[in-house]
Amino acid sequence: MTELTLxxxxxxxxxxxxxxxxxxxxxxxxxxxxxxxxxxxxxxxKPPKPPRQPAPRRSEPSKLVVTQGDLTGTxxxxxxxxxxxxxxxxxxxxxxxxxxxxxxxxxxxxxxGQWIVEDxxxxxxxxxxxxxxxxxxxxxxxxxxxxxxTVIELRK
Amino acid sequence: MTSLPTQLPAKPRKAASLVMLVFAMAVTLAAFAxxxxxxxxxxxxxxxxxxxxxxxxxxxxxxxxMRFAPYADPLLLPLAVALNGLGLAMIYRxxxxxxxxxxxxxxxxxxxxxxxxxxxxxxxxxxxxxxLFALAxxxxxDMQEGDQKFNLTPKTMQRYTYTVGAVAFMLLLxxxxxxxxxxxxxxxxxxxxxxxxxxxxxxxxxxxxxxxAGYLVNKRQAxxxxxxxxxxxxxxxxxxxxxxxxxxxxxxxxxFVQKDLGTALLYFGLFVSMLYIATQRGSWVAIGIGLLAxxxxxxxxxxxxxxxxxxxxxxQDPKPYxxxxxxxxxxxxxxxxxxxxGQIVLDGITKCARLGGKYxxxxxxxxxxxxxxxxxxxxxxxGQGEPWxxxxxxxxFIFTSMGEELGLTGLMVLLLLYGLIVQRGxxxxxxxxxxxxxxxxxGVSFVIALQVFxxxxxxxxxxxxxxxxxxxLSQGGSSLMANWILxxxxxxxxxxxxxxxxxxxxxxxxxxxxxxx
Numbered sequence: 001m002t003e004l005t006l007x008x009x010x011x012x013x014x015x016x017x018x019x020x021x022x023x024x025x026x027x028x029x030x031x032x033x034x035x036x037x038x039x040x041x042x043x044x045x046k047p048p049k050p051p052r053q054p055a056p057r058r059s060e061p062s063k064l065v066v067t068q069g070d071l072t073g074t075x076x077x078x079x080x081x082x083x084x085x086x087x088x089x090x091x092x093x094x095x096x097x098x099x100x101x102x103x104x105x106x107x108x109x110x111x112x113g114q115w116i117v118e119d120x121x122x123x124x125x126x127x128x129x130x131x132x133x134x135x136x137x138x139x140x141x142x143x144x145x146x147x148x149x150t151v152i153e154l155r156k
Numbered sequence: 157m158t159s160l161p162t163q164l165p166a167k168p169r170k171a172a173s174l175v176m177l178v179f180a181m182a183v184t185l186a187a188f189a190x191x192x193x194x195x196x197x198x199x200x201x202x203x204x205x206x207x208x209x210x211x212x213x214x215x216x217x218x219x220x221x222m223r224f225a226p227y228a229d230p231l232l233l234p235l236a237v238a239l240n241g242l243g244l245a246m247i248y249r250x251x252x253x254x255x256x257x258x259x260x261x262x263x264x265x266x267x268x269x270x271x272x273x274x275x276x277x278x279x280x281x282x283x284x285x286x287x288l289f290a291l292a293x294x295x296x297x298d299m300q301e302g303d304q305k306f307n308l309t310p311k312t313m314q315r316y317t318y319t320v321g322a323v324a325f326m327l328l329l330x331x332x333x334x335x336x337x338x339x340x341x342x343x344x345x346x347x348x349x350x351x352x353x354x355x356x357x358x359x360x361x362x363x364x365x366x367x368x369a370g371y372l373v374n375k376r377q378a379x380x381x382x383x384x385x386x387x388x389x390x391x392x393x394x395x396x397x398x399x400x401x402x403x404x405x406x407x408x409x410x411x412f413v414q415k416d417l418g419t420a421l422l423y424f425g426l427f428v429s430m431l432y433i434a435t436q437r438g439s440w441v442a443i444g445i446g447l448l449a450x451x452x453x454x455x456x457x458x459x460x461x462x463x464x465x466x467x468x469x470x471x472q473d474p475k476p477y478x479x480x481x482x483x484x485x486x487x488x489x490x491x492x493x494x495x496x497x498g499q500i501v502l503d504g505i506t507k508c509a510r511l512g513g514k515y516x517x518x519x520x521x522x523x524x525x526x527x528x529x530x531x532x533x534x535x536x537x538x539g540q541g542e543p544w545x546x547x548x549x550x551x552x553f554i555f556t557s558m559g560e561e562l563g564l565t566g567l568m569v570l571l572l573l574y575g576l577i578v579q580r581g582x583x584x585x586x587x588x589x590x591x592x593x594x595x596x597x598x599g600v601s602f603v604i605a606l607q608v609f610x611x612x613x614x615x616x617x618x619x620x621x622x623x624x625x626x627x628x629l630s631q632g633g634s635s636l637m638a639n640w641i642l643x644x645x646x647x648x649x650x651x652x653x654x655x656x657x658x659x660x661x662x663x664x665x666x667x668x669x670x671x672x673x
Contacts, residue, residue: 010535010537013538017565021569025576
């Protein structure tokens with residue numbers, strides 16, 4: 001083994017070590033954003049033209065953000081079919097661990113392009129802004145919805 | 157606490173995991189091959205045995221995961237295998253040298269050093285470790301409803317919070333039991349069972365995580381909400397502070413009786429970080445660090461704990477202690493041994509004791525630093541350095557051995573591998589749907605992170621040196637077994653966190669009439 005060969009082997013090994021780290025980061029990246037092959041596969045069967053469904057208007061909120069409470073910072077992406085349930089029950093979309101929330105507290109859903117909040121007969125009530133939600137009410141973006149100690153709002 | 161169906165659909169990532177596992181194996185084999193090529197100019201004979209053994213084991217672990225926890229994080233197993241494999245290769249490499257010096261020593265009729273690198277032993281322990289990993293994953297599998305008799309999962313451990321806490325405390329105290337405990341290298345952290353020495357502290361850390369998680373899940377509301385606010389930090393109530401003070405006294409007790417600074421630091425750091433995860437309050441971290449500083453400050457005044465003083469003094473300036481220094485009244489005096497005709501008549505330790513000082517030697521730390529200096533940015537190349545010159549180069553100081561042969565470039569990779577394991581653990585904690593599991597996963601990640609910080613910080617002289625094993629790299633059975641079980645628990649929890657959420661039972665979509673007026 002000459003000096004040069006050994007040096008080359010050494011450098012090659014270090015390169016392999018780094019490749020391993022980069023590959024590992026690649027796996028994490030694919031976990032977060034979807035692997036390239038998966039996105040391609042998902043894109044393939046769709047026709048190039050967008051489906052007949054009207055494109056979402058610019059004014060429509062695109063996500064639901066938790067602004068107060070244990071889950072602060074959690075966001076849920078909204079699509080027109082999303083149906084969000086909030087409560088302590090473990091099958092809720094947003095599971096709050098809060099003594100002031102009922103197990104099925106409220107739900108938020110879209111109807112005719114509007115987002116609606118409905119209280120599901122909760123013990124302590126749901127508040128939209130400062131009004132108590134007694135019947136299904138339309139939720140404008142940016143208005144806080146209070147459920148127990150958790151506050152959520154719709155954002156564009 | 158959240159389950160977001162709007163995330164990417166959870167699916168098992170079998171292919172990615174397998175590819176990474178094969179890659180990890182290739183890295184290990186490449187390391188072995190490099191050692192052989194550099195030393196003898198050919199692929200070493202041990203390659204088939206060591207590499208093949210590891211490959212069979214890791215393959216078996218992979219199939220166990222795919223069968224019993226298919227949604228588990230794809231990276232945890234490959235990362236752990238890579239670290240274990242690199243450690244094995246380095247120990248194999250050190251074994252070649254130490255067994256040579258051993259033969260020379262026997263030929264010269266000298267006394268043989270008791271502990272040394274031994275690659276076959278480490279491979280055996282790797283076997284045991286990965287076997288325990290697979291066993292743990294199988295035991296903690298999903299149970300059918302009604303099959304609850306023996307249902308041990310991370311979640312059900314919450315029921316045994318205080319039992320596990322008591323077990324942890326007993327494990328901690330085992331080494332002090334006379335006749336059972338043994339003192340090795342100045343720390344009383346071992347017990348002898350049959351022909352084996354076991355470090356119960358390695359397993360106690362796992363039990364402590366379970367205990368802390370179970371305790372804090374119940375108390376976090378009180379700890380984070382109740383209390384007086386003084387300026388920017390909010391002080392907790394005295395009754396909430398009590399248990400924390402108990403833990404503080406307990407860890408100081410460990411430090412006191414077993415002279416094991418590293419473990420005490422690990423336990424305390426673990427508790428403070430889990431408190432922080434549970435309460436999201438910076439004030440707890442401040443209180444914790446303050447208490448620790450106070451504890452160390454007090455320890456420097458207690459004669460019994462003079463080794464704390466010593467460690468701090470060596471940390472500040474190791475040079476006067478190189479090859480033995482004697483600390484008398486705050487000054488370091490050289491006490492070289494008296495040698496007559498090549499025989500040591502009076503050794504430095506006795507001489508120092510006669511002066512009324514405390515003898516200590518920074519040779520190990522300095523050698524480790526020299527070692528990393530030799531390595532530089534790119535390292536000497538595996539098998540081409542002289543890392544065995546550092547005492548304990550295969551266990552406590554394996555990081556500097558790696559530094560000499562892989563250089564800064566390689567050390568960065570090692571730290572990144574640890575970082576990725578910790579990141580996957582934290583991600584598991586974020587994804588977990590249950591507060592107890594969140595704390596559990598967060599705690600396990602912090603155990604690994606803190607351990608790496610304490611030992612790597614120690615050997616690089618960032619913090620005072622305290623003996624701890626480097627997870628997966630260091631030679632040692634207890635450490636390997638405990639760390640593989642930690643990874644098994646993370647695998648289990650990540651499977652639970654990533655598998656699709658159970659579907660809602662009732663579908664009220666069509667039956668509800670909603671007015672939007």
